[in-house]
Amino acid sequence: MTKTTSTEEFKDPLKQYVPVQYATRLERSLAEEPITAIQTQPFVEVESGVTVREAIRTLHSLKVSSLLVVDGGKLVGIFTERDVLERVAERFEELADHPVDEVMTENPLVVYETDKAAAGLSAIAVAGYRHVPVLNVEGRPVGIVSPHRVLAFVKDHL
């Protein structure tokens, strides 16, 4: 095999590269800005093992609709208003002192802080999730995106 060194013979494969054209400022932001450009904080964490009663009290007192359940800093689940409705409400007395781990949603869909803003919109509008934890590369929660936060981002870029 011979190695080409002449610049005349060299054909740059990137010569035909056409930079991506975006039609709007919002489209560019969705495609190029990181998901952390969307407001991802505040968010609330509780330790694995807290009781269902404590978790619901936290939802109520902080007026939030989801809690990230962590074990040693790593996300193990999410407990939301929907979990209360579907798994707890009709059996509250029975479950109140059980660990929240029994009724949380395990392994929720997550996005990473290195993902683009469009991933937040996709998780909510296409995959249909309302609370999407944002993790760093070590798997630790750094935020949460919600429909309201994504739509506020859209508004700011219209």
Add this chain to the structure above:
Amino acid sequence: MRTRWLFAGGAGFSEETSEMGLKENLHEETVSRLPIRDAIAVAPDATAREAVTKMRDKQLGCAVIVDDHRTVVGIFTERGVIDALIDGRKLDDVQVGQSKDPEFMTVKETEPISKVWDAVVDRGQRFVCVTSESGKLLGLTGQRGLSEYVSEYYPQQVMVQRLGGKPWMKHREGA
């Protein structure tokens, strides 16, 4: 010529279709264009347990409280369920009419989408009840419907996302 600008991204869009964008369509298009879900309608004297059972079965976060003429008088949400549990009230003892969200909102299907946008984005509403001209309940929209509507404008960005995958490596491999 006014044409709805649906596929905004990438090359190949014509001047005709670029005339209008999302921002303009929010004011030009009506609420009937949004995804509208069937609502759960309950009477004001229905118990929270009845509402919860229906909400769970339909996987919906609220029940719409209507009067005898199917006119919306309030909504009962997951938040109302949590309030009842924290207050130590039994679901059978709570009437949804007594535990309704005080800030519910209705829009007519013929009104512009911007009205839903204002309710959701500026006022933080999660659900917006959609009614006919005569005020009868037709369904629900809100955060979810608006998110889906916005995403239709950017399919080339939204539909290609690799959700739930692994993050970029912390350290590069190789040189």
